[in-house]
Amino acid sequence: MKIKRGIILLTVMVVGIMLYVYSVNAGLFINSSHGNSTYGVYRTSIANKGYSRGNCTHCHEQHASIDNAEPDPASGSPSNYALFYDNYINQTDGVCLQCHTEVGSYQQGGLVNRSYSYRAGGWTNDTLNDIEEAFTFSSTSTPPGTSHHLDDIRTFITGKWGYTADSNPCVACHNPHAATGDPANAPNSPKSAANRGYPISRPSMHSKDSNAWGVWGDAVNEKMNSYTANYQAPYRYNSTTSYEPDGSTVQDGSNLTDFVSFCTDCHNTTYNSIYSTPLGRNLRTIDWANEKHGQGAPDRSLSRDAPYGNSTGLVLSCTDCHEPHGSTNQVLIRPEVNGGTLSGTITTIYSPDTPTTRPFTDSNKEIGYLCQRCHMDDYDYNTSCQPNRWYYAHHATSNNPYTAWRCWNCHPSGGGPPSCNTDVAAINCNTCHFHGATISSTNNGTVRGF
Amino acid sequence: MRATKAKGFILVLLIATAACLIRPASGKIPDSIPCSNCHTMHYSQDGAQPSNWGSSGPYDLLLTNDCLGCHSSSTSLTIVNSTPIVNNSVAPTSPLAGGNFYYINISDANGHNVIELGNPDDTLTAPPGEFHSGQIGQDELTCAGNNGCHGIRNFSESVGAISMKGSHHRNLTGQLDVADQLWNSYRLLNGVKGYEAADWKNLDSNNHNEYFGSTSPLDTSTCSACHAGGSIGVKPSNQTISGFCATCHGNFHALSAIGNDTSSPFTRHPTDVLLPATGDFVSYTVYNVTAPVARTTVPTSPSASVSPGSDVVMCLSCHMAHASPYYKMLRWDYKGWPANGQTNGCNVCHSSKN
Numbered sequence: 056m057k058i059k060r061g062i063i064l065l066t067v068m069v070v071g072i073m074l075y076v077y078s079v080n081a082g083l084f085i086n087s088s089h090g091n092s093t094y095g096v097y098r099t100s101i102a103n104k105g106y107s108r109g110n111c112t113h114c115h116e117q118h119a120s121i122d123n124a125e126p127d128p129a130s131g132s133p134s135n136y137a138l139f140y141d142n143y144i145n146q147t148d149g150v151c152l153q154c155h156t157e158v159g160s161y162q163q164g165g166l167v168n169r170s171y172s173y174r175a176g177g178w179t180n181d182t183l184n185d186i187e188e189a190f191t192f193s194s195t196s197t198p199p200g201t202s203h204h205l206d207d208i209r210t211f212i213t214g215k216w217g218y219t220a221d222s223n224p225c226v227a228c229h230n231p232h233a234a235t236g237d238p239a240n241a242p243n244s245p246k247s248a249a250n251r252g253y254p255i256s257r258p259s260m261h262s263k264d265s266n267a268w269g270v271w272g273d274a275v276n277e278k279m280n281s282y283t284a285n286y287q288a289p290y291r292y293n294s295t296t297s298y299e300p301d302g303s304t305v306q307d308g309s310n311l312t313d314f315v316s317f318c319t320d321c322h323n324t325t326y327n328s329i330y331s332t333p334l335g336r337n338l339r340t341i342d343w344a345n346e347k348h349g350q351g352a353p354d355r356s357l358s359r360d361a362p363y364g365n366s367t368g369l370v371l372s373c374t375d376c377h378e379p380h381g382s383t384n385q386v387l388i389r390p391e392v393n394g395g396t397l398s399g400t401i402t403t404i405y406s407p408d409t410p411t412t413r414p415f416t417d418s419n420k421e422i423g424y425l426c427q428r429c430h431m432d433d434y435d436y437n438t439s440c441q442p443n444r445w446y447y448a449h450h451a452t453s454n455n456p457y458t459a460w461r462c463w464n465c466h467p468s469g470g471g472p473p474s475c476n477t478d479v480a481a482i483n484c485n486t487c488h489f490h491g492a493t494i495s496s497t498n499n500g501t502v503r504g505f
Numbered sequence: 506m507r508a509t510k511a512k513g514f515i516l517v518l519l520i521a522t523a524a525c526l527i528r529p530a531s532g533k534i535p536d537s538i539p540c541s542n543c544h545t546m547h548y549s550q551d552g553a554q555p556s557n558w559g560s561s562g563p564y565d566l567l568l569t570n571d572c573l574g575c576h577s578s579s580t581s582l583t584i585v586n587s588t589p590i591v592n593n594s595v596a597p598t599s600p601l602a603g604g605n606f607y608y609i610n611i612s613d614a615n616g617h618n619v620i621e622l623g624n625p626d627d628t629l630t631a632p633p634g635e636f637h638s639g640q641i642g643q644d645e646l647t648c649a650g651n652n653g654c655h656g657i658r659n660f661s662e663s664v665g666a667i668s669m670k671g672s673h674h675r676n677l678t679g680q681l682d683v684a685d686q687l688w689n690s691y692r693l694l695n696g697v698k699g700y701e702a703a704d705w706k707n708l709d710s711n712n713h714n715e716y717f718g719s720t721s722p723l724d725t726s727t728c729s730a731c732h733a734g735g736s737i738g739v740k741p742s743n744q745t746i747s748g749f750c751a752t753c754h755g756n757f758h759a760l761s762a763i764g765n766d767t768s769s770p771f772t773r774h775p776t777d778v779l780l781p782a783t784g785d786f787v788s789y790t791v792y793n794v795t796a797p798v799a800r801t802t803v804p805t806s807p808s809a810s811v812s813p814g815s816d817v818v819m820c821l822s823c824h825m826a827h828a829s830p831y832y833k834m835l836r837w838d839y840k841g842w843p844a845n846g847q848t849n850g851c852n853v854c855h856s857s858k859n
Contacts, residue, residue, distance in 0.1 A: 082852070082859030085843045092844040105832075107844035111851060111858075117774040117823075118757045122614075123633040133762075135770035142770070221770045232858050263784030265857035 083265045085109060088236035088252065096154070098139065099163045100127035114138060114150070114231075128153070128161060135221055143223045146205050147191050151225045156187035167242035171378050171389060174237060175300035177245040177291035178391035184242075189381035193333060199402065202381030204332050211321065211329050216261040227321075228379070230256040233265045245291075246301045253312065259320040272312025279308030282315050283350060283370040287363055289429075290394030295361065299375075306362065311372060315343055318373045336406055339490040346490065347503050354502040355454040358431045360393070376425060385421075392428040398442065399424045405485035415483030416467050420444075422484045433475040440475035445484075447475060456496035532676035532693050545569050565666045572648040572655075572665070573606075573621045589705045591827050592622070602707040602714050603692070604825030604834065616828020619648050634762070636725060636755025651739075654826070655693045658752075659738035669693065678703070682717075682803035684744050691717070696733060696740030697749045698803050710792040710809040716746045718799025718817030721767050722777040723748045725759040746799060747776035750820040758820060775818060782814030785857035789813060795836055796822050796853035823850065 084090035095109030104121060106112050112121075119125060119133035126139065134141045134150070139161070143149040154162040166185060173181040183189060192200030208224035218227065225231075235252030238244055253270035262268040271277050279286045286308030288298035298306050321329065324340040331338050343349035353367045363369060378387045384401040391397070401421040423432065423443040433440035436447040450459040450473065462470025468480035487494045492504025534543065548554065548563035559570035577592040578585050583601050590597070592606040608615040609624055618626040630643040641652050649656035649668045656668030675688035684690040684698045691699030700715035707713040723730040723743055731752040733742035741748030751758035757773060764772040767779075780786050780798060792798070792809050798816040800808075825834045832840040837850040852859040 082857070084858045090843060095843075104840075106840050107842055109843045110840070111849075112840075115774075118634060119773050120633060120757075122628055123631060133772035135764070135772060137771060137773055264787075266785065267857075 083233045083269060086235065087231075087233050088239060088254070089114070089231055089234070091236075091240070094236070094240040097163045098126075098154070098161045100161070102163050142221065143205070143209065143225075146193075146202070147187055149205075149223060149225070151223065151231075152187040152190065155185060157185040169242065170380075170382070171374055172292075172391035174246050175374065176289075176389065176391045176394075177294070177297070177299075177302055178396065179243075179245060179292075180396075181390065183381075186380055189378070192381035192383065198383050198400075200381060200383040201333060201385055201387050203379070203387065207330060207332055211326070212258060216259055217263070218258075218261060226261075227258045228255050228317075230265060230268050230270065233268070233270050235270060248301045248303050248310070251301050251310075255312065255317055257317055257320055271317055272314075277313050277316075279311040279313050279315070279372055282313045283308070285350075285368050285370045286311070286372065287366075287369050289375055289392065290362060292391055292394055292396075294394060298362075308372070311374075314373045315349070315370075319343055334406070341490045345503070346505050348505055351503065354496075354499055355456070357448065358436075358452065360429055360431060360435065363429055384425075388422075388425050392425060395428060397424040398427060401425065405483055415486050416480075417483055418481045419483045419485070420481050422488065426484070426488075437475060444475060444481065446473075446477075446479075451475070454498070456499045456502065458497060532673055533678070534673045536674075543568055543570075543575075566670060568666055571621060583706075584704070599706065600829075601705040602702065602826075603705075604827040604829045606828050608828040608830050608834075611830070612832070614832050614834075615830065616825070616834045617646060617654075618644075619646050619653065620644055621648055632753040634754040634757035636731070636751075636753075636759070641753065649693075654749075655695075657687055657695055657738060658740065680803055680805045691746070694746075694749055695738075696744055697746055698744045699746065700803055700805070700807065702807065707794040707797060709794060711807060713792065713794055713797065713807050715804050715807055716797065716799040716819055716821055717744060717803050718747060718801055718819050719743045719745045719777045720779055720801060720817065722758055722760045722763065722775065723751045723755070725751070725755050725761060730759070731755065743777070745777055745817075745819070746821055747817075747819040750776075754820075774823075776820050776822075777817060780811070780813045780816050780818055780854060786813045786854055788856040789854050793853045795848065796850045798822060818854065822854070 085092065089096045090109045092107060092109045096113035097108045098113040101110070101113050115137045116126065116139050117137055119137065128140055130140065136142055138150045140150040140153050154160050155166050155168060157165045157167055160166050168184070168186045170181050170183045170189065172178045190202045190205065192202040205224040208227050209222065212218040212222060212224065212227045213220045233256060234254040237252040237254045238246045238250035239252045241250045244250065253272040255271050256268050257271045260268050275281065288306040288308060288311065291297045291299055291302050296304065298304065300311050303310060319341060322338065322341045324342045327337070327340045329338045345351040347353050348371045350370050356365060356367050358365055376389060376392060378389050382388055383390060384397070385404040388401050399421060401424055403419055403421055405415050405419070420443055423445065427443055430448065432442055433444040433446050434442040440446070449455060449457050457465070459473035462479055465482055466479045468478065470479045471477045487504040490505050493501055494504045496502045544567045545558070546567060554560060554562065559574040561571070562569070564571060573592050575588060576590055577594070578590040579594045581593060581595050581598045583590045583593065583597045583599055583605065589601055591601060591603060594607065597605045597607055604616065606616060606622055609618055609622060613626045613628060618624060625644045632641055645652045647653035647664050649666065650664035651658050651660055651668070652664060656672070658668065672688040672693055676693065677689050678701045680700050681689055681691050682698050684696050687693060687695045691697045691701060698717035702712060702714045723741060725731065730742050731739055733740045739752050741752055747758055756762050758776050762773050763775040764770065767775070780789065789811050792811050798811055799819040801815065801817060823835055825836060828834055829836060831838050838845050838847055839849065839851070841847070842849040849859065
């Protein structure tokens with residue numbers, strides 16, 4: 056009996072010591088997706104020299120040379136931060152994208168990274184499969200689309216929060232020494248509670264000390280339910296029982312990173328002159344504490360699709376609608392939202408900065424493809440009506456903002472008998488609906504358009 | 506009575522022998538040691554060479570051996586008869602601060618393949634990062650002299666022991682903050698300042714060498730950076746240990762090599778720049794022999810403290826001088842990290858990148 060107890064005690068001690076040793080050695084980097092010794096960084100030319108996966112040298116060449124020669128890629132000159140490639144060159148070229156690409160990657164075997172719609176939304180039909188590809192989306196790409204414009208990001212962050220003109224714009228959002236895979240080491244799977252990680256770090260907390268600039272979203276007070284008690288998670292693709300971001304039944308945002316605090320580090324009302332080269336204008340400012348899709352109180356009730364229902368005061372996360380890197384839609388709108396794909400591609404967004412031309416008369420309703428995913432369009436109200444028409448929302452629900460009368464006041468086409476199936480031409484949605492919009496409603500007074 | 510006299514004689518002999526063996530921990534050979542311990546007039550004793558002499562003589566300066574002849578051991582000991590051993594034929598139990606050439610037997614990549622070892626480097630044909638092409642060719646690196654590290658590195662004074670002439674008789678130890686002669690230079694590295702630990706070892710935070718550093722690396726845009734004093738000889742003008750390394754590996758450690766200034770971002774890992782007093786560097790406050798720092802003033806004794814913003818990163822923060830058990834003569838198994846589960850010395854300075 057004593058011997059048995061002794062063996063158990065010894066086993067417990069040994070395991071305890073092993074765990075202690077592991078915990079001593081375990082740090083932010085080796086727990087990150089880059090530093091992981093199983094699936095971390097592994098540049099082919101360095102791997103061939105026998106370096107461990109996850110080793111610093113896969114990204115940093117301390118002497119820009121090994122064995123008196125520059126490892127592949129050999130550019131002939133050393134790069135800043137002793138990186139193996141220039142830190143940042145342009146939208147589709149720089150040290151990060153040299154590995155984060157499926158084809159031609161310096162990472163052995165290439166790297167597959169999926170869209171948010173795939174990872175959180177569970178839309179596994181999305182063929183977008185690497186970061187470099189996501190950043191290629193532009194008005195001239197095939198297919199066209201939009202992406203976070205890295206030149207503009209670099210311009211914006213320079214001089215803020217410790218960033219300099221030498222900083223890599225990817226580092227505005229990611230700490231390469233801390234970011235964890237999301238999902239980790241499962242590039243062809245959506246996120247789950249078991250494999251999800253935390254790839255972002257807040258730019259406003261940027262520091263060269265990863266202990267001070269860790270990942271954002273892993274702590275209890277960094278969750279969406281910490282930002283608001285009124286978050287409702289959208290459905291996962293093709294499901295009415297599982298929810299973003301990890302496919303579980305959790306709906307209150309306690310498993311979602313507080314993306315609002317993260318994104319509004321930059322996209323707020325203080326920084327009101329963030330220039331967008333692709334848009335050719337400054338970005339709209341976002342006051343999420345006031346906007347009705349944010350924490351602002353609703354102007355009126357509006358029927359919505361499940362799981363949102365008729366409850367009011369709900370607060371969205373930025374990622375409920377937007378991709379982080381790039382999308383085939385304008386302004387990085389996700390191709391899949393709230394359990395389904397958008398019924399069309401959003402190719403055009405009108406600038407709201409030219410109010411003298413409003414209302415826009417081209418009847419563009421592409422943004423409606425997004426609205427449809429959560430709001431009831433005419434077809435949802437009445438199947439004899441048409442999808443992506445919005446007569447009910449504007450004219451036929453209780454507390455509607457505009458009485459269906461004197462149609463020509465707003466609709467250049469004029470009108471007819473109040474009905475969802477009239478030939479009244481729609482107003483371009485962007486006339487009223489954009490971040491920061493305020494509009495005059497005949498029945499509700501001045502209301503917010505977003 | 507006769508037995509008592511004999512005992513007394515033996516006792517005196519033992520004391521004398523011990524006195525001969527006990528020497529100050531430096532490169533200086535005590536005057537009490539007979540000349541014949543090291544020199545021979547004819548490289549011959551009774552028509553042959555004693556077994557403790559080198560077999561490839563006669564040697565310069567009438568020596569009985571070459572560098573490794575005295576600084577090698579077939580045991581695992583690294584201090585033998587008060588002589589520092591840098592080349593053991595078996596694994597050393599307690600390598601000196603500069604490392605041990607034993608590890609080159611394991612891999613050429615583990616150290617400096619000086620030709621005295623008889624084990625030429627199978628990979629490198631020149632010093633990595635050499636500033637002048639053809640400076641030192643394959644199988645030309647020596648312990649001392651023009652193509653070596655120790656001694657006067659001057660064409661006219663050539664190689665080996667001649668470059669060390671007289672220095673073993675005058676060498677100083679402890680704080681060496683003048684270094685205008687070979688004999689008052691750190692570890693007989695001509696022109697280099699430093700503090701020599703009495704036991705040649707970097708044992709712990711309280712017992713170690715102190716290396717001299719600068720807040721800016723050598724600016725090799727001028728010849729005098731490496732050819733200090735305007736002579737044809739080679740020695741670092743800034744008298745730092747990193748400057749010394751840069752005289753051969755200039756494209757790694759010169760100012761131009763790291764981006765032409767002393768602030769981040771660097772194009773190569775800098776040496777002879779201040780350990781930043783920002784970010785995760787501020788956590789390095791206790792001297793760690795895994796990744797030691799250099800001082801901008803040579804202290805009179807080793808210090809257990811590190812001051813980011815005042816102390817300096819150097820070549821020897823990461824590398825050993827002679828050889829180490831690890832790839833590229835690093836101080837830890839960097840190449841195997843993180844899979845090896847061991848400490849990564851990078852994290853001594855980059856404390857949050859662990």
